[in-house]
Amino acid sequence: GENVExxxxxxxxxxxxxxxxxxxxxxxxxxxxxxxKQELGKRPQLIIDIRSNVGEKKDxxxxxxxxxxxxxxxxxxxxxxxxxxxVYFCAASNQGAQKLVFGQGxxxxxxx
Amino acid sequence: DTAVSQTxxxxxxxxxxxxxxxxxxxxxxxxxYWYKQDSKKFLKIMxxxxxxxxxxxxxVPNRFSPKSPDKAHLNLHIxxxxxxxxxVYFCASSLSGRNxxxxxxxxxxxxxx
Numbered sequence: 001g002e003n004v005e006x007x008x009x010x011x012x013x014x015x016x017x018x019x020x021x022x023x024x025x026x027x028x029x030x031x032x033x034x035x036x037k038q039e040l041g042k043r044p045q046l047i048i049d050i051r052s053n054v055g056e057k058k059d060x061x062x063x064x065x066x067x068x069x070x071x072x073x074x075x076x077x078x079x080x081x082x083x084x085x086x087v088y089f090c091a092a093s094n095q096g097a098q099k100l101v102f103g104q105g106x107x108x109x110x111x112x
Numbered sequence: 113d114t115a116v117s118q119t120x121x122x123x124x125x126x127x128x129x130x131x132x133x134x135x136x137x138x139x140x141x142x143x144x145y146w147y148k149q150d151s152k153k154f155l156k157i158m159x160x161x162x163x164x165x166x167x168x169x170x171x172v173p174n175r176f177s178p179k180s181p182d183k184a185h186l187n188l189h190i191x192x193x194x195x196x197x198x199x200v201y202f203c204a205s206s207l208s209g210r211n212x213x214x215x216x217x218x219x220x221x222x223x224x225x
Contacts, residue, residue: 043216043218046213089155098162098208099157099168102156105155
């Protein structure tokens with residue numbers, strides 16, 4: 001089955017700097033890669049996703065890149081702000097499985 | 113106007129008891145899920161139902177029994193609760209087909225003492 005590894009487990013950056021979180025997956029059939037943000041005590045919420053027919057996707061300060069050959073994808077947050085502090089999860093799935101396999105999560109802290 | 117709702121939000125109970133968590137979605141989705149998030153924040157799928165049919169059962173102990181009375185509801189019943197069942201349980205829903213976004217409920221924090 002699919003296995004998703006996420007790094008780092010914790011990340012601390014200065015406000016205004018960029019943050020990068022990386023994930024690798026094992027199943028070459030996976031074709032959908034969402035990123036979820038979970039604030040303390042809240043539910044996970046989708047912030048951006050990418051499908052396997054696209055190499056990069058951007059939404060304001062957030063971007064995701066996908067390297068299908070290497071089976072890894074990354075989340076990039078630029079100009080970080082205090083409200084970006086949260087736990088971020090990557091996930092992977094393929095259409096047939098209809099199942100999201102999550103990475104272990106990255107606790108991102110933005111220092112003012 | 114809550115999209116995915118769960119009850120109760122908190123559940124504190126003793127070992128050996130039986131408890132249920134309820135989930136409802138008003139998004140018109142046809143697929144619903146139960147996830148368990150442990151103390152280390154790891155999110156793991158437990159069950160998935162599509163149009164009231166069980167499609168995913170991730171080696172969860174038989175003490176856990178999901179029930180989907182209709183497409184908008186998915187309940188989770190847990191028998192003989194154990195200390196290790198303490199976690200946050202999230203319900204989620206989505207449209208099937210092309211890996212549509214999963215919408216999560218607010219979570220139920222279960223504490224077994």
